[in-house]
Amino acid sequence: MTLYADLHRHLGGALHPRIIYKFLQRQDHKVLSYFPDYDGFYNWFTRPCRTLEEFVKIHSLVEELQSLEHLPYFCLRLCRGAYTFENLQYLELRYNPYFRTDHDLPTPKRLGQMNLIVEVITANLRPAEYPITVKQILCFDRRLPKNINEAILKVAQDNLGPVVGVDLAGPEINTEKTEEWIKLMARARASGLKTTCHLGETSVDNVDPRYFATLDRIGHGIHIPLAKPEYLKELAKRQITLEVCPTSYRQTGVLKDFSDLRTVFARCRDAGVAVAVCTDNPGRNPAPCTLPGEYERLIDHDVIDFGDLKEIQNEGFRSAFGFVGSTRL
Ligand SMILES: [Zn+2]
16 A cells, blocks of 8 residues: 655645534534535535635634544544555654634733644654554744744743644735745744745745745745746755645636646756645645645646656655655655
8 A cells, every 4th residue: 555645734624524414513603604515515616716815715714623622522523534645654744833822812822822823733643543644744834923932932842752843834025024934934044943935836926035045945936946946956966855736726717628737747847846646725725636646647647757756756755854764764
């Protein structure tokens, strides 16, 4: 059996819509007044969006559901699904701990609750029956003020081990704060955390080459080979891996067709830039969206050859932040 590693998956987008719907029913949640049956919910939840902003809005709804008391429910289900249906041996799960704190509390109390959020997630990502290794990446957010992002860094540093890295997520806005975020990444790295950053997902506008000195990987970055291929040389030199999530680009309206990724893969290969294929938000994609399914779609659309498969699957393990051991491929 081939085992896989997924390096880019959001806790808010990792769960099958059926699991979310059942949870809403158990809670008798008010959102069900819009969705009296599952099909309506499924179609809304997995529909392609026109923009990344629109996509992120639904993501925020799930983040609020994943509060402290309900995190064990979601963590168990995502681990068993990833192991049973996707053959994942290793998963890096990313999330923003602040968005899962109690929204009714004042900010200082919410900041104080973040450590508990990480502890509860850590305790519930090791179900005995499903031997999958799950490591955590904590996300800063472009919408949050500096002090909250700094508090997220502190929580990541305090939980180094189960937490292996940090990421910068959220809509691609506020580029005037680029320097602030680069400094955060540099501080994270200096304390032993690995770094990745959502960059170049919808356009190349937020790709500032100053980021490169502080990053181990780039979340997406597909517009670098598409629009600024001259940057690839530096990515190769610094051994920065791109996390490419094929179906996601259709769901967020970034690409119209998988074949648009041919240029991304070809230019990265020619420049010696590693690519890891990942899922991003598989629960938000029309089912079944799994990591093995993403590989299959890339072959189907002539983005990669079947012969490239092993190499690309291995990249998931090689570029991992916290994988110890050998790949099974
Ligand atoms: Zn992402």
